[in-house]
Amino acid sequence: MKVTEVLLRHMKMRMKAPFTTSFGTFQDKEFLLLEAKDENGLSGWGESVAFHSPWYNEETLKTNWHMLEDFIIPDLLNKEIRHPDEVSEKLSYIRKNNMAKSAFEGAVWDLYAKQQGISLAKALGGTASNIEVGISIGIQDTVAVLLKLIEEHVNEGYKRIKVKIKPGWDVDVMREIRKHFPDVQLMADANSAYRLEDIELLKQLDEFDLMMIEQPLASDDIIDHATLQRELKTPVCLDESIHSYEDARKAIELGSCKIINIKIGRVGGLTESRRIHDLCQERGIPVWCGGMLESGIGRAHNIALTTLSNFVMPGDTAASSRYWEKDLIKPEVTVDNGMIRVPEKAGLGYEPDLETIKQFTVSEKSYS
Ligand SMILES: O=C(O)CCC(=O)C1=CC=C[C@@H](O)[C@@H]1C(=O)O
Numbered sequence: 001m002k003v004t005e006v007l008l009r010h011m012k013m014r015m016k017a018p019f020t021t022s023f024g025t026f027q028d029k030e031f032l033l034l035e036a037k038d039e040n041g042l043s044g045w046g047e048s049v050a051f052h053s054p055w056y057n058e059e060t061l062k063t064n065w066h067m068l069e070d071f072i073i074p075d076l077l078n079k080e081i082r083h084p085d086e087v088s089e090k091l092s093y094i095r096k097n098n099m100a101k102s103a104f105e106g107a108v109w110d111l112y113a114k115q116q117g118i119s120l121a122k123a124l125g126g127t128a129s130n131i132e133v134g135i136s137i138g139i140q141d142t143v144a145v146l147l148k149l150i151e152e153h154v155n156e157g158y159k160r161i162k163v164k165i166k167p168g169w170d171v172d173v174m175r176e177i178r179k180h181f182p183d184v185q186l187m188a189d190a191n192s193a194y195r196l197e198d199i200e201l202l203k204q205l206d207e208f209d210l211m212m213i214e215q216p217l218a219s220d221d222i223i224d225h226a227t228l229q230r231e232l233k234t235p236v237c238l239d240e241s242i243h244s245y246e247d248a249r250k251a252i253e254l255g256s257c258k259i260i261n262i263k264i265g266r267v268g269g270l271t272e273s274r275r276i277h278d279l280c281q282e283r284g285i286p287v288w289c290g291g292m293l294e295s296g297i298g299r300a301h302n303i304a305l306t307t308l309s310n311f312v313m314p315g316d317t318a319a320s321s322r323y324w325e326k327d328l329i330k331p332e333v334t335v336d337n338g339m340i341r342v343p344e345k346a347g348l349g350y351e352p353d354l355e356t357i358k359q360f361t362v363s364e365k366s367y368s
Pocket residue numbers: 021056135136189191239290291292293294316317318
């Protein structure tokens with residue numbers, strides 16, 4: 001196949017509520033959409049999950065635009081691509097910049113699946129027809145507000161609750177949650193807010209029977225996490241530390257975690273996500289799909305990936321309506337009793353809603 005035109009769109013969408021983590025709060029989500037067209041006018045869609053500011057990792061919307069415009073698009077436009085797996089191979093000379101690579105690669109995967117007339121899930125080798133999902137709740141002003149939100153989401157049927165923690169908003173908060181929701185599948189995400197010296201505090205979390213603690217220590221660490229995992233009963237899950245198959249292999253060999261959160265953008269695309277998935281399956285490490293507050297396009301990619309057989313824990317991919325007044329796809333992603341039905345139509349299985357996309361487009365540029 002050949003991509004003969006690429007459309008890059010800078011999007012800005014307001015979330016229904018601000019999202020707060022250990023590193024800050026935001027409500028306006030700015031991101032890139034990438035549409036890749038082939039010679040027959042078919043379009044594949046990808047989303048860059050890089051945020052406006054470099055607080056989750058070093059990538060931003062602008063660095064992604066630069067990488068795409070100056071390297072990735074010129075490298076791949078009008079070139080023969082035999083299979084989407086070739087995209088990451090061809091881009092492997094570019095160090096990191098995984099979210100930028102992933103935006104292009106995701107669009108090529110969607111295009112490929114459409115050309116084959118099969119769903120993206122099937123193109124990836126996924127088999128599940130329904131996937132279990134959980135919800136991720138940011139840091140709130142008060143514990144009472146948090147408890148109320150948890151109650152709402154438990155009543156909606158979400159299969160697990162993830163809450164963000166940071167120093168000063170951790171052990172006491174988890175204790176309160178457990179008191180009110182003794183049986184809910186519960187986990188905490190620290191987004192690297194702690195250091196190994198906090199080990200005694202982190203050990204106190206063992207008391208709450210958490211499914212896992214996500215990324216407690218530095219975003220570039222796998223050594224201290226191994227030390228911590230040896231001391232904790234609670235499984236450690238790595239998010240920010242894993243950018244590739246090789247990172248995953250090393251973390252598993254060191255014993256740095258017992259679970260891995262796979263985010264497609266963070267690891268450079270669906271091909272690398274599947275390689276990490278397969279490795280984890282071989283090594284007995286369960287995985288789940290992390291969210292980046294995506295629009296429907298990125299959400300659809302997450303859903304397809306989650307159909308692979310070692311995605312045995314509920315992911316972060318909640319319903320469109322949890323984030324947006326109006327999402328960019330038709331139909332929107334809906335969650336029924338904590339489950340998403342995987343679409344069977346070709347490609348992503350959701351139609352990009354061009355009118356709504358236009359409404360939230362700040363600027364766009366075409367490359368051909
Ligand atoms: O609902 C989602 O899409 C997941 C939200 C979420 O937990 C995260 C989004 C973005 C950055 C992080 O704070 C984070 C995570 O670390 O998993």
